[in-house]
Amino acid sequence: MTSSPIDTVHVDLGDRAYDVEIGAGLLAMAGARIAPLLARPKVWIVTEETVATLHLGTLRAGLGAADIASEVLILPPGEATKSWPHLQRVADWLLSERVERADIVVAFGGGVIGDLVGFAAAIHRRGIRFVQIPTSLLAQVDSSVGGKTGINAAQGKNLIGAFHQPSRVLADVDVLGTLKPRDFLAGYGEVAKYGMLGDADFFAWLEVNGPAMAAGDDALRQEAVRRSVQMKADIVMRDETEQGCRALLNLGHTFCHALEAATGYSDRLLHGEGVAIGCALAFELSSRLGLCAQEDPSRVRAHLAAIGTKRDLSDIPGDLPDARALLSLMGQDKKVVAGQLRFILARGIGDAFVTADVPTKAVETLLQDALAAR
Numbered sequence: 001m002t003s004s005p006i007d008t009v010h011v012d013l014g015d016r017a018y019d020v021e022i023g024a025g026l027l028a029m030a031g032a033r034i035a036p037l038l039a040r041p042k043v044w045i046v047t048e049e050t051v052a053t054l055h056l057g058t059l060r061a062g063l064g065a066a067d068i069a070s071e072v073l074i075l076p077p078g079e080a081t082k083s084w085p086h087l088q089r090v091a092d093w094l095l096s097e098r099v100e101r102a103d104i105v106v107a108f109g110g111g112v113i114g115d116l117v118g119f120a121a122a123i124h125r126r127g128i129r130f131v132q133i134p135t136s137l138l139a140q141v142d143s144s145v146g147g148k149t150g151i152n153a154a155q156g157k158n159l160i161g162a163f164h165q166p167s168r169v170l171a172d173v174d175v176l177g178t179l180k181p182r183d184f185l186a187g188y189g190e191v192a193k194y195g196m197l198g199d200a201d202f203f204a205w206l207e208v209n210g211p212a213m214a215a216g217d218d219a220l221r222q223e224a225v226r227r228s229v230q231m232k233a234d235i236v237m238r239d240e241t242e243q244g245c246r247a248l249l250n251l252g253h254t255f256c257h258a259l260e261a262a263t264g265y266s267d268r269l270l271h272g273e274g275v276a277i278g279c280a281l282a283f284e285l286s287s288r289l290g291l292c293a294q295e296d297p298s299r300v301r302a303h304l305a306a307i308g309t310k311r312d313l314s315d316i317p318g319d320l321p322d323a324r325a326l327l328s329l330m331g332q333d334k335k336v337v338a339g340q341l342r343f344i345l346a347r348g349i350g351d352a353f354v355t356a357d358v359p360t361k362a363v364e365t366l367l368q369d370a371l372a373a374r
């Protein structure tokens with residue numbers, strides 16, 4: 001348990017503005033925080049089996065303390081849940097529960113539940129409000145904020161979705177204590193991404209504090225979540241629907257999403273692990289193109305190694321497609337314009353930028369070399 005006070009990051013998006021609260025014990029306080037949003041004293045919670053077993057009782061008690069009733073739908077855990085069949089299941093459940101336009105749905109889980117339930121909320125009766133209660137490190141630092149919602153398609157990652165901002169985000173850092181080490185480290189990939197894309201001081205802070213944070217220091221975890229959310233909020237407030245600078249948050253993701261598709265959205269590769277590998281590849285590409293110092297990709301990989309997360313294609317078990325096939329998967333990326341891939345590259349740690357000026361041959365050679373090293 002940490003004794004740090006609750007931090008608040010305000011995401012100022014006009015009539016879609018909301019607060020992200022970060023701190024210990026927020027599940028038990030959820031009722032008081034959600035009550036002002038409600039037209040009637042009831043919420044509909046969508047969660048998954050692992051989170052329900054560990055934390056649903058605390059959340060429901062917290063809601064009950066403010067006399068808020070709750071109905072619950074429990075889905076299977078894992079990336080495969082972010083799919084058409086489960087979207088249909090959530091949509092059918094909300095209709096069968098007669099959830100109204102003024103009601104609130106609660107997404108209680110990691111990024112899979114947040115993305116799926118946010119999208120279901122976006123399309124239920126043409127859009128109802130939802131609250132994010134993220135339970136994984138990844139969801140607290142990234143997916144619960146900014147309003148990207150959606151599901152995966154056979155053709156690629158997150159290809160069906162909508163921008164739909166939550167009405168509130170409650171990130172209870174206590175629940176991070178029950179994450180499996182692998183899931184915590186996957187989320188760390190997105191934390192390190194923030195330092196790499198726009199804040200060299202934060203990256204240096206992580207180099208010092210990351211190991212203690214991974215080992216369980218709650219105050220450091222809260223600080224890392226707060227800084228990450230603040231960075232994401234600052235970018236989203238400037239570019240809510242990714243017309244420009246929001247694409248920086250996609251550092252490493254063009255590679256990551258192709259690798260996730262290539263591994264069938266299975267537990268061979270978790271999203272945050274793919275982000276870490278993708279960031280390492282993006283820095284290697286930047287170095288090969290003469291954009292950043294040769295030391296930068298080594299420093300990135302050294303930090304990921306020190307934390308103990310995946311960082312190379314050789315860390316992915318099983319077969320992978322060849323470089324051309326990976327490039328073809330990358331062609332479904334949402335940043336493609338007129339058939340041209342765009343990449344997030346870097347002039348250094350903390351200094352990323354978006355560019356279409358990347359020779360395909362350089363990417364292919366990079367992937368060939370990375371595959372050959374497996």
Ligand SMILES: NC(=O)c1ccc[n+]([C@@H]2O[C@H](COP(=O)([O-])OP(=O)(O)OC[C@H]3O[C@@H](n4cnc5c(N)ncnc54)[C@H](O)[C@@H]3O)[C@@H](O)[C@H]2O)c1
Nearest residue numbers: 050077110111112135136138142143148175178179183271
């Ligand atoms: N919308 C966005 O902006 C955005 C940003 C980043 C990632 N994402 C998406 O988020 C998803 C990945 O999110 P994730 O890493 O949270 O995956 P996840 O939701 O599958 O959660 C990871 C694992 O942790 C478990 N878990 C969650 N909370 C727990 C807790 N408190 N204690 C114990 N176990 C817990 C889950 O059961 C699961 O096994 C991907 O689909 C990715 O595309 C979206």
Ligand SMILES: O=C(O)C(=O)C[C@@H](O)[C@H](O)[C@H](O)COP(=O)(O)O
Nearest residue numbers: 142146148157158246249250253334
């Ligand atoms: O919020 C964003 O913008 C991001 O890019 C954050 C990413 O970490 C996240 O994985 C996002 O879902 C990727 O978006 P996509 O548009 O490339 O599917």
Ligand SMILES: [Zn+2]
Nearest residue numbers: 190253271275
């Ligand atoms: Zn991501």
